[in-house]
Amino acid sequence: MTDEVEWWEYDDVAEMAAAVAGDIAFIIESAIDARGAAVVALAGGTTPIPIYEKLSSAKLDWKRVTVVPGDERIVPLGDPLSNVTALARYFLPKGARVIPIVPNAIADYKAAGRSADALMQDLHWPLDLCLLGVGNDGHAASIFPGPDFDEAVNGPKERRALGVLPDPMPIEAPVPRVTLSLAAITAARALLIAVRGQEKRDIIETAIRQGPSSPYPVGLVLAGTDLPVDIHWAPA
Numbered sequence: 001m002t003d004e005v006e007w008w009e010y011d012d013v014a015e016m017a018a019a020v021a022g023d024i025a026f027i028i029e030s031a032i033d034a035r036g037a038a039v040v041a042l043a044g045g046t047t048p049i050p051i052y053e054k055l056s057s058a059k060l061d062w063k064r065v066t067v068v069p070g071d072e073r074i075v076p077l078g079d080p081l082s083n084v085t086a087l088a089r090y091f092l093p094k095g096a097r098v099i100p101i102v103p104n105a106i107a108d109y110k111a112a113g114r115s116a117d118a119l120m121q122d123l124h125w126p127l128d129l130c131l132l133g134v135g136n137d138g139h140a141a142s143i144f145p146g147p148d149f150d151e152a153v154n155g156p157k158e159r160r161a162l163g164v165l166p167d168p169m170p171i172e173a174p175v176p177r178v179t180l181s182l183a184a185i186t187a188a189r190a191l192l193i194a195v196r197g198q199e200k201r202d203i204i205e206t207a208i209r210q211g212p213s214s215p216y217p218v219g220l221v222l223a224g225t226d227l228p229v230d231i232h233w234a235p236a
């Protein structure tokens with residue numbers, strides 16, 4: 001369980017985006033200095049978009065950077081719900097390697113998860129960074145309540161990704177998912193969380209109080225890591 005959670009509060013999204021983009025750029029630069037390359041898993045959804053916009057203007061050796069979505073909705077590439085499509089928009093033009101983790105024409109979410117896991121094995125582990133968002137229901141990456149929850153949380157340590165069928169489905173993107181496992185997320189060298197709005201803040205604060213018995217996936221992430229975690233927050 002992390003014993004160091006630090007909240008960073010901002011007046012608005014632009015301020016949060018600049019700060020988080022600065023932190024990510026520093027992590028990427030340090031990884032390149034130390035290991036010659038950086039591998040980062042970035043959050044999907046809407047919250048991090050201003051962060052990516054800012055980050056993509058950072059002067060980095062982008063050719064040495066690999067970006068994967070920390071989770072993906074199972075939709076075709078180019079779909080407005082596709083997390084990797086948003087990442088590609090910002091980081092492909094910079095020369096980064098942006099890796100889709102869901103095969104384009106796959107209906108079976110379990111098979112999509114196995115395929116993502118196989119693909120993840122080719123990356124350099126542990127991740128240099130995992131940036132997480134949090135849903136209004138407390139999900140982090142795409143670890144959701146449902147039939148795959150136990151596998152995502154308690155599966156073998158070497159399983160880095162798996163398919164997930166959320167139950168209940170989140171209204172903003174009601175589709176099956178592929179997600180990094182809890183083990184892959186908590187093994188990252190650095191963990192950042194960026195969220196907006198009081199509702200998410202309340203959920204995270206409750207999850208922290210609950211500790212390892214939290215029903216919220218974000219609580220399990222915080223309980224499962226020994227790293228200090230910075231939580232960046234801006235009003236909705």
Ligand SMILES: O=C1O[C@H](COP(=O)(O)O)[C@@H](O)[C@H](O)[C@H]1O
Pocket residue numbers: 043044045046047048071072073083132133134135136140141142170173
């Ligand atoms: O479905 C997802 O939701 C969460 C939160 O997204 P947001 O739009 O509320 O910021 C996101 O972190 C996750 O990557 C995404 O797939």
